[in-house]
Amino acid sequence: xxxxxxxxKTEPWLRLDQLTVKRGGKTVLENVDLEIDHGExxxxxxxxxxxxSTLLAALLGQVPIASGEIHVEGENLExxxxxxxxxxxxxxxxxxxxxxxxxVEEVVAAARYxxxxxxxxxxxxxxxxxxxxxxxxxxxxxxxxxxxxxxQRVEIATLRAQSTPAWLLDEPVNHLDPLWRERLLVDLQExxxxxxxxxxxxxxxxxxxxxxxxxxxxxxxxxxxxxxxSPDASALEDDARDKIYGExxxxxxxxxxxxxxxxPRKSWSFLQMFLWCVVTLCAGxxxxxxxxxxxxxxxxxxxxxxxxxRALVGLSMGAVLAGAGAVLQILLQNPLATPGTVGTTAGASxxxxxxxxxxxxxxxxxxxxxxxxxxxxxMGVTALVATVAARSRTRTxxxxxxxxxxxxxxxxxxxxxRLGFDQVMALDALRWSLGSLSLISYDRWILAAPFFGIxxxxxxxxxxxxxxxxxxxxxxxxxxxxxxxxxTLGVGLSSLGVAAGVATCGPIAFVGLICPHxxxxxxxxxxxxxxxxxxxxxxxxxxxxxxxxxxMLQNRDVPVGVITASLGAPVLFLLVLRRSRRx
Numbered sequence: 001x002x003x004x005x006x007x008x009k010t011e012p013w014l015r016l017d018q019l020t021v022k023r024g025g026k027t028v029l030e031n032v033d034l035e036i037d038h039g040e041x042x043x044x045x046x047x048x049x050x051x052x053s054t055l056l057a058a059l060l061g062q063v064p065i066a067s068g069e070i071h072v073e074g075e076n077l078e079x080x081x082x083x084x085x086x087x088x089x090x091x092x093x094x095x096x097x098x099x100x101x102x103x104v105e106e107v108v109a110a111a112r113y114x115x116x117x118x119x120x121x122x123x124x125x126x127x128x129x130x131x132x133x134x135x136x137x138x139x140x141x142x143x144x145x146x147x148x149x150x151x152q153r154v155e156i157a158t159l160r161a162q163s164t165p166a167w168l169l170d171e172p173v174n175h176l177d178p179l180w181r182e183r184l185l186v187d188l189q190e191x192x193x194x195x196x197x198x199x200x201x202x203x204x205x206x207x208x209x210x211x212x213x214x215x216x217x218x219x220x221x222x223x224x225x226x227x228x229x230s231p232d233a234s235a236l237e238d239d240a241r242d243k244i245y246g247e248x249x250x251x252x253x254x255x256x257x258x259x260x261x262x263x264p265r266k267s268w269s270f271l272q273m274f275l276w277c278v279v280t281l282c283a284g285x286x287x288x289x290x291x292x293x294x295x296x297x298x299x300x301x302x303x304x305x306x307x308x309x310r311a312l313v314g315l316s317m318g319a320v321l322a323g324a325g326a327v328l329q330i331l332l333q334n335p336l337a338t339p340g341t342v343g344t345t346a347g348a349s350x351x352x353x354x355x356x357x358x359x360x361x362x363x364x365x366x367x368x369x370x371x372x373x374x375x376x377x378x379m380g381v382t383a384l385v386a387t388v389a390a391r392s393r394t395r396t397x398x399x400x401x402x403x404x405x406x407x408x409x410x411x412x413x414x415x416x417x418r419l420g421f422d423q424v425m426a427l428d429a430l431r432w433s434l435g436s437l438s439l440i441s442y443d444r445w446i447l448a449a450p451f452f453g454i455x456x457x458x459x460x461x462x463x464x465x466x467x468x469x470x471x472x473x474x475x476x477x478x479x480x481x482x483x484x485x486x487x488t489l490g491v492g493l494s495s496l497g498v499a500a501g502v503a504t505c506g507p508i509a510f511v512g513l514i515c516p517h518x519x520x521x522x523x524x525x526x527x528x529x530x531x532x533x534x535x536x537x538x539x540x541x542x543x544x545x546x547x548x549x550x551x552m553l554q555n556r557d558v559p560v561g562v563i564t565a566s567l568g569a570p571v572l573f574l575l576v577l578r579r580s581r582r583x
Contacts, residue, residue: 011074013038013197014059014166019068021051021058021224028054030224031068038165041192042199043208045228046221052201053094055221056168060091060478086114086480090162092155093474094170094201101524102470103267104146104154105130105139110468111158114480119464122161129160134183140267142524149180156184162479166197173207181207268523268533276533280540284315290547292555310437313445314543314560316452317501318511322538323459324494325512326519326531330466331490332400333473338512339498342403342491343381345509346410348502351377352432353417356425371444371503374432378499381406382491390488396473399487435508435561437546448500455497459531462490466527508561510568511538517572 012035021029029051036042046052057063059070061082070077072088080088090111109119109126130136135153138146146154152172159167169188173181185207192198202208208216220228268276288311294303321339328337339345355373388394388402421429465486468476477483501508515537516530523529542560545567549558 012036013073015071017069017071019058019070020066021054021063022066023054023063027066028224029058029221032224032226034219034226034229036197036199038197039192039195040197040217041189041215042197042217042219044199044201044219044221045203045205048203050221051224052221053170054224056091056170056199056201059089059168060474061085062474062477082477082482083114083480086162086164086478088164089166089168089478090159090164091475091478092159092167092169092172093472101142101144101520102526103139103524104135104141104143106467106526106528107143107154107471108157108161110471110476111162111479113464113468113476115163125163126157126161129157130154132160133157133187134180149177152184153180156187165195166199167191168199170201171203172200173202267526268529273529273533277536280536281315283540284318284543285311287311287314287543287547290544291550305441309442309445310440310546311543313437313440313448313501313504314546315539316445316449317497317505317508318515318538318540318542319535320452320455320494320497320501320538321508321511321542322515323456323531323535324498326516326527326534327459327462327466327490327494328512329516330470330527330530331396331487333396334400335517336513337400338509339495340407340507340509340512341400342385342495343406343410344378344495344498345502345507346407346414347381348374348378348499348507349433350410350414350417351375351380353414353429356429357417357420371447374503374506375499377410378495378502381410382495382499386488386491386495389491390484394484394487396487399491432506433561434559435506435564436557436559437505438557438559440505444504448504451500452497455493455500456535458489458493458496459535462486462493463528463531466490466531470525470527506559506561508542508564510564510572511542514564514568514571515541 014034014036016032016034019029019032019034020027032055044052044055054063058065059077061077061080065078077085105123105126108129109122112122112125115122127136127139130139133153133156135150135157138150138154141150143151143154156172159169167188172184172188188198188200208218215231218228218230219226288303288307291307294300294307324339325337328339328341329335331337332341334341351373354377384406385399385403389399418426418429465476465481468479468481469483469486473483498512516534519530519533519537523533542564545563546560549560549563552558552563
């Protein structure tokens, strides 16, 4: 009985059964059977397009499995959530997403998202991982200022910080000089000796000779199939190179990336952030005093009944527009993303035009018809974009393209419907499209305030996953972030407040674009800073622009939408020039 038990094969830590993966109709991996034990050091070799990176992507759930199964400690990997999967695998991609100015220690701390621990603990573990990786001096540097080799050392620190039993590394020696390459390979061997499972994709077969501290298993792929599985790299035959790569293969050395210097910046302290909030809120409310002098009882009434609610709506809507711009730029990984990108503004415009064509009814169920129609139109288009964002296999660029397509479609429909306008309807539509706070009252503000509040608070609750998403959507998924869910929530919550604002005072452009870009220059691109700081800037920027519109022309208000566009366009142009000079 005992002898029989000894002969029984134990369950491998990782098992791939007849794994087949297809991309674009092409079979990339075909019927791959592999068993990897805990603590093994595995090197995967193969020519370009052989399926090496796809194999890692399948383990991470980044590509759909056509057939077959993957088991970790006997559990089917496809039944795991992204957070559960992040407890098993830490991943170093071949090319890392380059976020904007984010502190290195924050980039590493994002790897611990799946552990759901307090932020101070994550930062402490981040610094420890950086020290162990020989990058402790980089903790307070900006990611955008690092050279390729420095970034690779930081990426190794993210693997340490994630605290998983297995590391998956895709071409980890890219950008490393010989000294740091040797140190990395030694470090990986020591991790395997200590019981860590290490799976490394390499392109250069000669690097295996530098792995001498531990027995290295070599798996070679060709056209998606395993053509070699050697338990000992030192036993490889002389013709293995030709078998793996073919006669035409030649290995090109990795290029070294020069250090990219950026303008020195410091992250903001809590005191600086608090003072920024106080200054911007005071400036926004002080906009009520900007304009022609008001005297007497009539002046007091104009101030209390018109200017104060204008300032309140300007504060609220400015914060929502700026915060929504920052959130969408992070979610869509596009610095030009705005609420208009996902079709919110275009949907509101279509709703208003349909309402104007429907007749002369000014109210419906006690609500003003035009704001109600604008809100319904904005949320209708946003709901379609959110549906696309919620799909598990939707790419970030697909969400952006869906928003642009719906914006163009609703714009075309709106243009066609305008042909049925008479002069009065055309004038009403023009006034609304300019974006103005001139007709705002307390009733309008009270009606929109709940939507503003839900939107602002909701966006702030997403700061933690947004911190991780700033490192790239695939990296975020490998660290336990449910990317489709966060993307859907981000699009929905940001658009909710924008829809309420557009319904209240019409479309106002550039606030969601200018404010986040200015704050990136002042304090970096870390979402934990960028989103609330942009909100505060927007809370001052929009009402101050409204105040400026009251004094530009005598006895006439210039719509705030005209002011923001007039200021925003040249400011954005200057920001682009400034950024291009730094590249």
